[in-house]
Amino acid sequence: MKICSIVGARPQFIKLAPFSKEVRKFHQEIIIHTGQHYDAEMSDVFFEQLELPKPDYNLGIGNGTHAEQAGKMLIEIEKVLMIEKPDLVIVFGDTNSTLAGSLAAAKQNIKSVHIEAGLRSFNRTMPEEINRIVADSICDYLFTPTILAHCNLIDIKLNSYFTGDIMVDSLEMIKSKIRQDKNNYILLTLHRPYNVDDINTLSNIIAKLSMLNEMIIFPIHPRTKKMIENNNLVLPENIIPIKPQGYVECIELQYNAKKIITDSGGIQKEAYILGVPCITIRSETEWIETVELGWNMLANPNDKDFIKKIEQFNPTGEQKNIFGSNVAKKMVQLINNFENI
Ligand code: UD1
Secondary structure, rough: OEEEEOOOOOOHEEEEEEHHHHHHOOOOEEEEEEEOOOOOOOOHHHHHHHHOOOOOOOOOOOOHHHHHHHHHHHHHHHHHHHHHHHOOEEEEOOHHHHHHHHHHHHHOOOOOEEEOOOOOOOOOOHHHHHHHHHHHOOOEEEOOOHHHHHHOOOOHHHHHHEEHHHHHHHHHHHHHHHHOOOOEEEEOOOOHHHOOHHHHHHHHHHHHHOOOOEEEEEEHHHHHHHHHHHHHOOOOOEEEEOOOOHHHHHHHHHOOOOOEOOHHHHHHHHHHHHHOEEOOOOOOOOOOHHHHHOOEEEEEEEEOHOOOOOOOOOOOOOOOOOOOOHHHHHHHHHHHHOOOO
């Protein structure tokens, strides 16, 4: 088969790596990079570290409003699909690249797979939630990362397969490169629009975290950096800003951290797998199992006990395997057995 994988944003390069490696054993793969993330440190470094093949097409879409970004992607992806005529399109996760890729495939009657299907925050103000709902409704095959995600697809379960989470395989690919150097810091990442797009919300989070008597290492996402710079927000002394990190460095920073404070979906999972306590600055999460098993705690910076809760959070329970293993292999075996494509 000719398989077309569509990616565009940082977490998608990470998910693509193990899939691409496995799928190329059986099929021809072409990669479309929408260009949603374009900085070397948001894109190139992941292709290098995960030894990903160079994309066959880079659409160079860049930023814009949601409609502009997704609209331009839809137009350009359609052109490529018309030239390449793949048998199957693969989309990953919940970004605008996922939305545009799945829609472009559906409009051309090309069968498609959604990897990381079934996740729900049940919060429709999140752009990612809308992208997930659309991709899950129009993709032909849905590969789910957890049992709970699988259960969310109960109505369309004919086409859904519980495969486990592909990020387990991504982590496996670079595990041997991680240096163990347990250290006395907290790792912080923030990029969700509801935490960073309003300067009052962002400065409130930062002000609260300045009360933690801990060194906080803060790799800053471009979205967050823009807000900080445009508003001349001065970071307190205990928060040390660094540039966005490569995948190996990011896993290393997580592994060696005392605790992690984040609003990222991927990092909540990685923290769980690495056995590092995670505090999530959100009112809900798609990765409910990590909370139920005690390793992830949802926290609200406006809660009067916010700092105390972070200080006292000290999970000790077992980390059950909720994300599976050898996931890419399972996915490609399923694809090999798809009929009528
Ligand atoms: C996107 C995804 C989000 C994912 C996140 C991971 C959507 C709706 N959101 O959010 O689900 O968790 O990626 O990082 O698709 N920018 C740069 N350099 C880059 C990339 C972006 O400066 O290399 C700037 C853009 O110009 C834009 C801002 O960062 O102003 C945000 O980028 P955007 O692609 O809109 O979404 P993310 O916030 O990264």
